[in-house]
Amino acid sequence: MFTDHMTLICHVIDKMADLPPPVQNLAEAKVDHDRYANIKEKFVKKYNCEPKFYARAPGRVNLIGEHIDYCGYGVLPMAIEQDIVIAVCPTSDNQLYLSNTDDKFRDFQCSMTNFEINKAKPDWHNYVLCGVKGMTEFISLTNPVGMQCMVDGCVPNSAGLSSSSALVCCAALATMQANNQSRSKKEIADMCASCERYIGTQGGGMDQAISFMARPGTAKKIDFNPLSEEDVILPEGVAFVISNCCVEKNKAATSDFNTRVVECRLAMQVMAKSKELQWQECKNLADLQNKLKLSLQDMAGIVEACLHKEEYSKQEVCEILGVTAEKLAETSLSANTLHVEKFRLYQRAGHVYSEARRVEEFQRICKEVPSDAAQRLGTLMNQSHESCSQQYECSCTELDDLVNLCIKSGAIGSRLTGAGWGGCAVSMVPSSELSEFLRKVKDGYYVVRGLESRVDEALFATQPGSGAAVYIQS
Ligand code: ADP
Ligand code: NG1
Numbered sequence: 001m002f003t004d005h006m007t008l009i010c011h012v013i014d015k016m017a018d019l020p021p022p023v024q025n026l027a028e029a030k031v032d033h034d035r036y037a038n039i040k041e042k043f044v045k046k047y048n049c050e051p052k053f054y055a056r057a058p059g060r061v062n063l064i065g066e067h068i069d070y071c072g073y074g075v076l077p078m079a080i081e082q083d084i085v086i087a088v089c090p091t092s093d094n095q096l097y098l099s100n101t102d103d104k105f106r107d108f109q110c111s112m113t114n115f116e117i118n119k120a121k122p123d124w125h126n127y128v129l130c131g132v133k134g135m136t137e138f139i140s141l142t143n144p145v146g147m148q149c150m151v152d153g154c155v156p157n158s159a160g161l162s163s164s165s166a167l168v169c170c171a172a173l174a175t176m177q178a179n180n181q182s183r184s185k186k187e188i189a190d191m192c193a194s195c196e197r198y199i200g201t202q203g204g205g206m207d208q209a210i211s212f213m214a215r216p217g218t219a220k221k222i223d224f225n226p227l228s229e230e231d232v233i234l235p236e237g238v239a240f241v242i243s244n245c246c247v248e249k250n251k252a253a254t255s256d257f258n259t260r261v262v263e264c265r266l267a268m269q270v271m272a273k274s275k276e277l278q279w280q281e282c283k284n285l286a287d288l289q290n291k292l293k294l295s296l297q298d299m300a301g302i303v304e305a306c307l308h309k310e311e312y313s314k315q316e317v318c319e320i321l322g323v324t325a326e327k328l329a330e331t332s333l334s335a336n337t338l339h340v341e342k343f344r345l346y347q348r349a350g351h352v353y354s355e356a357r358r359v360e361e362f363q364r365i366c367k368e369v370p371s372d373a374a375q376r377l378g379t380l381m382n383q384s385h386e387s388c389s390q391q392y393e394c395s396c397t398e399l400d401d402l403v404n405l406c407i408k409s410g411a412i413g414s415r416l417t418g419a420g421w422g423g424c425a426v427s428m429v430p431s432s433e434l435s436e437f438l439r440k441v442k443d444g445y446y447v448v449r450g451l452e453s454r455v456d457e458a459l460f461a462t463q464p465g466s467g468a469a470v471y472i473q474s
Contacts (some may be wrong), residue, residue: 016185016213016215017184017185017186017212017213017228017229018184018185018186019184019185020182020183020184020185020188021173021185021188021212021467021468021469021470022469022470023177023469023470023471023472024469024470024471024472025471025472025474026054026471026472026473026474027474029469029471031056031471035085035152036054036085036087036471038101038152039051039054039085039087039101039150039152040087040473042099042101042150042152043087043089043148043150046099046148046150047089047097047099047148047150049089049148050089050473051087051088051089051148051150051473052088052089052090052472052473053087053088053174053177053178053470053471053472053473054085054086054087054088054470054471054473055085055086055088055170055171055173055174055177055468055469055470056083056084056085056086056170056468056469056470056471057083057084057165057166057167057169057170057173057211057212057467057468058079058080058081058082058083058155058166058211058214058465058466058467058468059079059080059082059083059084059155059156059161059162059163059165059166059207059211060077060078060079060080060161060162060165060206060207060210060211060214061077061078061080061161061240061242061417061418061424061426061462062075062076062077062160062206062417062418062426063076063077063078063219063234063240063362063381063417063426064076064355064358064359064362064380064381064384064415065077065206065355065356065358065359065362066355066384066388066392066394066415066416066417066418066420067260067264067351067352067355067388067392067394067419067420068204068352068355068356068359069203069204069205069206069222069224070202070203070204070261070264070284071204071264071268071284071285071286071352071356072224072225072283072284072285072286072287073224073285073286073352073355073356073359074221074222074223074224074356074359074360075204075206075221075222075359076219076220076221076222076232076359076362076363077206077207077210077219077220077222078210078214078218078219078220078240078462078464078465079210079211079214079464079465079466079467080155080161080242080462080465081462081463081465082154082155082156082161083153083154083155083166083170083465084151084152084153084155084163084166084167084169084170085151085152085153085170086149086150086151086152086170086171086174087149087150087152088147088148088149088174088177088178089147089148090145090146090147090178090179091145091146091147091148092145092146093146094111094112094113094143094144094145094146095109095110095111095112095146096108096109096110096111096112096115096128096129096132096146096147096149097109097146097147097148097149098125098128098149098151099149099150099151100124100150100151100152100153101150101151101152102152102153105124105125105151106123108123108125108128110129112132112136112144112145112146112147113136113143113144115129115133117129117130117133117198117199119198119199119200119252119335119336122199122200122250122252122253124167126199127164127167127168127171127196127199128149128151128167128168128171129171129198130168130171130195130196130198130199131167131168131169131170131171131172131173131174131175131192131195132144132171132172132175133195133198134168134172134191134192134194134195134196134198135171135172135173135175135176135188135191135195136175137195138172138183138187138188138191138195139176139179139181139183141179141181144175144178144179145178145179147174147175147178149174151167151170153166153167156244156423156424156457156458157248157250158248158249158250158251158422158423159244159248159418159422159423159424160416160417160418160419160420160422160423160424161242161417161418161423161424162207162211162418164196164199164207164251164252165192165196165207165208165211166207166211168192168195168196168208169188169189169192169207169208169211169212169468170468172188172191172192172195173188173468173470176188177470185212185213185467185468186212186213186227188212188468189205189208189209189211189212189213189227190205190208190209190227192208192211192212193205193207193208193209196208199252200252200258200334200335200336201251201252201257201258202257202258202261202334203251203257203261204224205222205224205227206222209222209227209229210222210467211467211468212467212468213229213467214464214465214466214467215231215464215466215467216463216464216465216466217463217464218231218232218233218234218464219231219232219233219234219464220232221359221363225286230363232362232363232366233366234366234464235366235369235373235374235377237374237430237431237432238374238412238428238429238430238431239428239429239430239431239434239461240426240427240428240429240461240462240463241406241411241426241427241428241429241434241437241438241441241459241460241461241462242417242424242425242426242459242460242461242462243402243406243424243425243427243441243445243458243459244423244424244454244457244458244459245396245398245399245401245402245422245423245424245425245445246398246449246451246454246458247396247398247399247421247422247423248422248423249419249420249421249422249423251419255336255337255339255340256394256421257419258334258336258337259337259340260348260392260394261334262332262333262334262337262340262343263343263344263345263348264284264285264348264349264352265284265332266312266317266332266343266345267285267303267307267345267346267348267349268282268284268285268287268288268349269282269321269331269332270306270307270312270317270320270321270345271288271302271303271306271307271349272288272291273320273321273322274306274320275292275302275306277291277292279321280331285299285349285352285353286356289353296353296356296357296360297357299353300350300353300354303346303349303350303353307345307346307349308346309346309347311342311343311344312342312343312344312345313341313342314328314340314341314342314343317332317343344393347390347391347392347393348391348392350387350391351387351388351391351392354383354387354391355384355387355388358380358383358384361376361380362377362380365377365380374412374428374430375412377412377413377428378411378412378413378428379413380413381412381413381414381415381426381427381428382407382413382414382415384415385403385414385415385416385425388415388416388420389416392420394416394419394420394421395416395420395421396420396421396422398422399416399420399421399422399423399425401445402425402441402445403415403416403425403427405440405441405444405445406425406427406437406441407427408440408444409436409437409440409441409444410429410430410433410436410437410440411427411428411429411437412428412429412430413427413428414426414427414428429461434461438459438461441459442455442459446458446459
């Protein structure tokens with residue numbers, strides 16, 4: 001009886017990603033009503049009418065599995081409470097009107113169907129345009145309604161907590177709702193992962209997947225190709241703390257992120273070629289593993305055997321693959337990495353295969369809950385940071401210092417989260433030592449560096465939050 005009941009619950013939960021995001025009356029929603037009243041007030045002041053609904057999409061913290069989603073490997077994030085909200089009133093004039101509660105984001109207006117997304121200068125409205133364009137194409141709208149929008153966000157920007165994806169997802173959801181359409185969370189998440197690439201970065205699908213498929217109280221293991229999700233219940237007695245090193249890194253404005261994507265692609269192509277596979281037909285490092293029918297551990301051996309530790313020049317890669325530089329640009333590079341001349345293939349592929357193993361191990365420990373579960377998860381987080389910092393080179397001095405301080409201050413495990421090169425660390429801390437930990441990190445990082453005024457938004461414990469939703473103004 002009990003088992004039947006559990007099976008039924010699991011089945012219902014399983015199917016939740018196949019449902020559309022929830023649509024609820026704002027008055028009945030468990031939200032900060034003062035915040036929504038404030039957004040509404042600003043909306044009315046700006047547009048002289050009331051919003052009809054609000055779309056919201058959360059940011060996320062990735063517990064483990066960094067820079068592997070775009071290589072086809074599963075990741076383990078949870079949604080955070082911080083989110084983007086867009087108050088919307090549909091209009092009949094086919095225009096998109098954007099305003100933001102934060103004055104630093106300037107007003108913008110364009111046609112709903114005829115606009116350019118500026119990759120060279122990714123101002124905030126370009127992320128909204130990614131979501132609008134993605135959804136308009138996805139639901140084949142030839143004549144989408146116009147929208148007056150007031151955007152309000154509290155996800156720290158360019159800090160590895162996915163503010164950009166929350167904005168893209170929220171804009172896509174707003175476009176769907178304004179046009180009275182409905183699609184499943186899974187479909188929208190998949191589509192948003194693709195349309196965020198209009199901004200130029202070639203990311204994976206982690207951020208958009210968790211933004212739509214999150215459930216309060218549980219982290220998720222997200223897998224790709226096809227997109228799927230599974231609850232991961234975190235051990236009791238630990239808290240997860242986010243700390244921002246306060247170095248900002250905008251992914252779209254530099255080529256570092258895409259350079260890593262390209263290095264992983266080149267590593268895959270060089271290994272595929274040396275294993276006599278059709279390298280142009282391999283999609284990513286996970287696809288290569290599938291084609292070779294080997295374990296992740298075996299793939300570490302393939303990296304050792306096929307790649308050298310020294311940097312590869314572009315010319316060397318061209319010689320190995322038997323292509324011209326022009327052809328390589330077509331098969332392997334992105335528009336903003338055409339200038340890159342040196343690639344570290346051994347280090348990047350080594351990170352990806354070891355990180356993918358750590359994600360599997362993390363999930364297994366959460367399922368089996370051995371007596372030393374927290375210690376083992378902490379060790380995996382520390383190893384992940386070491387690999388991100390040393391092999392993948394996506395940390396920075398401030399972030400490394402912060403991670404080390406978190407460990408010294410009582411964290412069982414600590415690592416950078418998100419894209420890196422700045423931004424946040426996530427630490428696992430015994431719940432009983434949480435306040436002492438927060439005090440030590442505040443004093444040891446923020447006070448010492450003159451960042452005390454930022455502590456409230458930069459250092460906080462977090463719980464797995466809920467996914468994207470629409471609230472109707474009653
Ligand atoms: P992240 O790691 O947070 O996703 P990115 O550098 O990829 O960082 O994207 C950050 C960009 O997203 C910001 O520079 C801004 O253009 C946009 N953005 C994030 N939050 C907001 C917001 N509340 N309002 C407007 N734009 C936002
Ligand atoms: P953030 O932290 O939001 O910049 C980026 C990618 C993810 C993933 C992580 C690294 C986008 C939209 N997001 O996240 O897909 O690759 O880096 O694990 O590109």
